[in-house]
Amino acid sequence: VPPTAVSLLIHWRKVMNESDLVRKHYNFTGRLKDVVNWSGISTSDVLFIAVCCFIILENAMVLLTIWRTKKFHKPMFYFIGNLAFLDLLSGISYITNILLSGSYTFKLTPTEWFVREGSVFVALTASVISLLAIAVERYLTMIKMQLQSSGKTWRAFLIIGICWVIAAFFGSMPIMGWNCIDRMSSCSTVLPLYHKTYILFCISLFTLILMTIVALYIRIYVIVQSHGRNLAVNKAPNDHSDKLSEKSHALLRTVIIVLSCFITCWTPLFIIFAVDVVCDTGKCQILYELKWFLALAVLNSAMNPLIYMFTSKQIRSAFLRLLPCASWTWPNGKSMIANELISKSDSSQCQKDKPDGNES
Known part of the structure; x- marks a missing residue:
């Protein structure tokens, strides 16, 4: 191993174990006073934790419903189950984040801090990629006009596994070196150890994926409208394709509502991150009110199971049996x-x- 690589490795290990490094970054970005003035878990934190517990419970019920209902053992419902699992993990991640915030922040090593914040990025990245996978699956399904994808089950699990690998890779980029340690002028105000270019990269990636998803659903809508006109012209009594089309439309409506809810809940937080990228450190006071925008994002994980319940009769019936x-x-x-x-x-x-x- 070249001597320069050894010296860099030693330096990196020293930096990652420096207990006072997190405090220095919070002080530079103006977040230190908020942490120092922390007086324990507040009423809003208790409410936040209660909501997260509800998120964990309801998404666990969705997973149990899919597992126990044999007719849901199909690719589309596996993707929905993956989203529910991500929402469940998000609830656990948010609770952990609250319990390890405040004065506990400065007891964390940089590595532990990156794990604490990175878990949220992993869940977010996996959710966005899963929504893309669902959009592609729906697009291919609507082209074939079948209720469920005819793809193999192993293919669905392979796609889900790839989603997790990609999410883990993007979430671990800061801990692998894409951070602002020793480069404080480039630090994010919202996430004091994250480099602004990493935040910009994530925003750009998520926006591109969401635009692709929206484009796919627009195309799906055109296909559905065209198919509906064809059925109206050539409809036979008790036409099986008519019933199949109705079920397909219902499931399509469910995933579109899930996507719309995701965009509505997460867009304000994306805007805050965008402001963080272009704003000089300590100049934008709105960046210190992050928790309210994060609370809206958290609500998305609570709303998805309710969307499944109210928009899909078959999921609702199976859920009620539990x-x-x-x-x-x-x-x-x-x-x-x-x-x-x-x-x-x-x-x-x-x-x-x-x-x-x-x-x-």
Whole structure:
């Protein structure tokens, strides 16, 4: 190994174990006073933790629903399950971030600090890439006009695995060297050890991916409209393709709402990061109010399972079967599940749709 490489390695190990380095960066970016004045977990932090616990619980229920419902063992629902798992991890990450904030921040080594902040970036990157994978899957599915993708299951898990590898790589870039240690003039105000160019790179990447997703859904909309016109002209009685198209549209509507919710909740935080990149250190006071923009981003993880529940009847019915109150009866003498299944079909169809132990 060349002597210069050895000296750089020794220097890097020394820097990453310097306990006072985090304090120096917070002091330079003007964030030190906020941390020093921290007086313990506040009421807003308790509320934040409660919301995160709710996020963990509801997304765990979504994962359990997909696992226990055999008809959901298809590529599209695996992608949805991956999003739910990411939302669950996000809830855990946010709680960890709160508990290790304040005065605990200066007890962290730079390596630990990078792990604390990088976990959020990993979850965000994986979520964005997963949304792209869902958009591609929906596009290919709509071209074939099938309810579920005809692709192999192993292919879906391979794509999900690639999403995680890419997310882990991007999230670990700062700890591998793309940071502002020893270059404080380039430090982010929001994330005092992150280099501004890394923040800009992430914003540009996420924006490009989201624009690609939107373009795919516009194309999907055109395909759906064209298919709908063809059905209107050549419709046969009890046409199977009509029913298939209706189910496809319902699932498409679900993922579009998920995407819209993601963009709505995360755009303000992206704007804050963009301001951070162009603003000189200590000049933009809005950068010190990050927690409110982060709170909006966190709500996205709580809203996704609710979107699945309210926009997909099949997911809602399967989800309700996991609840202890699923066996409760209404005044009409029928259970909650029966009422759910009968809402758009007669009682004989309901009996046929009841679970037989293999599928919901």
